[in-house]
Amino acid sequence: MSDSEYGCYNAAMNSATPPDTLSVSQLNRLAKQLLEDCFAQVQVSGELSTLSRPSSGHWYFTLKDQRAQIRCAFFKNRNMRVNFQPEPGQQVTVRGKVSLYEGRGDYQLIVDSMDIAGAGALAAAFEQLKQELKEAGWFDAENKQALPSQIQHIAVVTSPTGAAIQDILAVLQRRWPAMKVSILPVMVQGKQAAGQIAEAIATANRWVQSAASDFDVVLLSRGGGSLEDLWPFNERIVAQAIRASHLPVISAVGHEVDFSISDFVADVRAPTPSAAAELLSPDQQTLLSNLNLLGGRLIAAQNRRLSQWRQRCLELRARLKDPRSQLREQSQRLDDLELRLQGQWRQRQLQRKQQLAALEKQLALLSPQRQLGQKKRDLVSLQSRLLQAWPQTLQSAKRRHSYLQQQLQTLGPEQTLQRGYAIVLDSEGQAVRDTKTISAQQKVSARFAKGRAELVVQKIQD
Template sequence: MDTPTPQDTLSVTQLNRLAKQLLEDCFAQVKVSGELSTLSRPSSGHWYFTLKDDRAQIRCAFFRGRNMRVRFQPEVDQQVTVTGKVSLYEGRGDYQLIVDEMQPAGAGALAAAFERLKEELREAGWFDAALKQPLPETINHIAVVTSPTGAAIHDILSVLARRWPAMRVSVLPVLVQGDQAAAQIANALATANRWRDAGHQDFDVILLSRGGGSLEDLWPFNERRVAEAIRASSLPVVSAVGHEVDFSISDFVADVRAATPSAAAELLSPDQHTLLSRLKLLHGRLVAGQTRRLDLMRQRCRELFGRLKDPRSQLREQSQRLDDLEMRLTSQWQQGQRRRFQQLHGLEKQLHLLSPTRQLGQRHRELSALNGRLQTAWQQRHKAASTHLQHLEQQLKSLGPQQTLNRGYAIVLDERGQAIRDSESLTEGQQLEGRFARGRAQLAVTKKQAQ
């Protein structure tokens, strides 16, 4: 209806409709931040809540189809930012906000921080394809870094059980959201590499995963320490964080990005049904190939059999030739035996002549004769030496001082026991010693006289 004048009388419905039209025209798109209160979710799927701050509040309606795109679970007392239009519920005349989008408060700051770190790492070359490690051709053991109670590990194990039950999976449990999550994730990545390098585990690849959520929920996977741990990993890292539309820093730094945890499990495991079909195909080809080969060999055998002559005549000839060779061999062996026997008999005679026992007897006799000659020579030598010694002893006695003393001479010695030969060396009163043929005497010089 047209804009009413003061003279117009309006019904309540008309007034509420005009107010609604006015509000929607003036506030077609607004963004409001506040605290959730009185949140209700009826069976219709719509959400009704109050958004408030410390001074005011406004009723809000978030209809199904719009709220299904929210990737976090809003709770009472949570700070959120909503986008929508201002309207009025005609039935009650309530002023309200029709919400189109909702995200946790501060998500804008997180998004800006995400973009800054993403651009910084991109400029540093951390996203370059040249740094990406290829996945092993054969993967037998996966180290999964995730929450042990989350939906991600359940999806991963379900896919692996269906596709390749023989796959070994080791879960390195971590928190996947909250202040402590990033540190635990980085430590788990380093631990997986350390265990593999030390030989404690035979990991082939690391799968870093969690389910979907808001940017705030996924924030640990956007922190620098997690990116550094992925970059430092010597094991290939597959990142499967959130839903297909979610992207994190770990997705860009990792060697491979999977859209979902289930997609990562399919990427890392062969499909047993496909392999079985391939195996059956190869088995059939092998059987067919072997059958053809056997047919060719049978045909070849038939051809050779036709060309083969009766072997019995050749066998008889060969048998006769064998008998002839046997007799020649026996004759040559006997001649050789006789020749070797004669050689052995000659060597035995030579050995007897050169026998050590015979030679030892001869040497013993020669030694006995030499010993007798040595004894005789020694006795003669000893006797001659004794005679000569006696002669020298008689000469020594005849020439020795004792014979001189026996003839009445004496020897005079000074205090040092030196013989006195010259009286000029004496002094009056000097004490001397005189030696005689028998005995000694103390002498004193009373007077000296030159010759």
């Protein structure tokens, strides 16, 4: 017996002042006190075995390893906080105190909490990655995308056989059956799950960018489970895929109390898959009620408007005079205008006749026959001068044409090419006059006096 155990034994014996001869109950009570005082809180790992769950809600099981085992009791008020379903054969870690059941004298462990073995390491890794991404700004609200105002097509990244997709489809069928849903099937648990989830998110974005699909959002979802079950959604590769997504990503992983790295990185976090479906879909019943309300308001407004116009028509009818008196007045006014028009027309005709007589007198004074004779004489003179000047002008033009043709041949490119020069042309057939208009490895062509050659620019010197 160690010093600490011996001290615990003496303290238990002295506090109970046991008699020389103990009853069984007294011995078990002293042993229980000794165990609870010396092992007030322990943490034990082992394999879960012989699990029983009576109607009281308590759990009774055996925890064992290769060489020993211990009975355990996990009472209802404590086991309600376990977030996974324990099964025989699982490796678990329990915390509690060592005790003894006096009725049978059984040595046992009173359990306060239970986790899957290794969950502590997973929790530490979770907190480390969470802190790292938070410091990098991946959780900041300004880096998150807003959901589209109208969502018509959802890409759901989940297991096609899980309960999550059934919950999502049921909610969408109830709220908005017209919603288009495409399932990108992935594993949501296991070593390969994280890679499949990240690839599915990237695939949804590629399809949208290539116009192969018209997704509006990506919904990342699965049902509840332990930290180990949900671990693929805590992998860095999934967080990176969400971060790189051009489509808004909604994370609905586990139950309301479950949080994953994908929840923090995603643009929107939904507590459950059903809540995500409600978030992404309008309620057709609510819209129908609103539509009926607006229809009623429209009919009421229309009736009010018609009543106003009816009253206005009655007022205008009361103000409307008998049109016959106005017709008589307008007829009389028309007769007056007709008489005035006839008088003005006769006066206008008289003025036109007087003007025409004056113009006829002027025309007689300015007879055009005399002017026509002079114009004919001028025309004959101009024709004679034209016939004399035309041969001289034609000869001068011919000499000028020959001179320019000779100059063109002398200065033209053909004569230059005949002297051994070449013309360099770019891909558009334009002459290259400056090295700045071409670049290395560019294809050009050279025109010679006889033939052409295709060239590639190796080096350019200014």
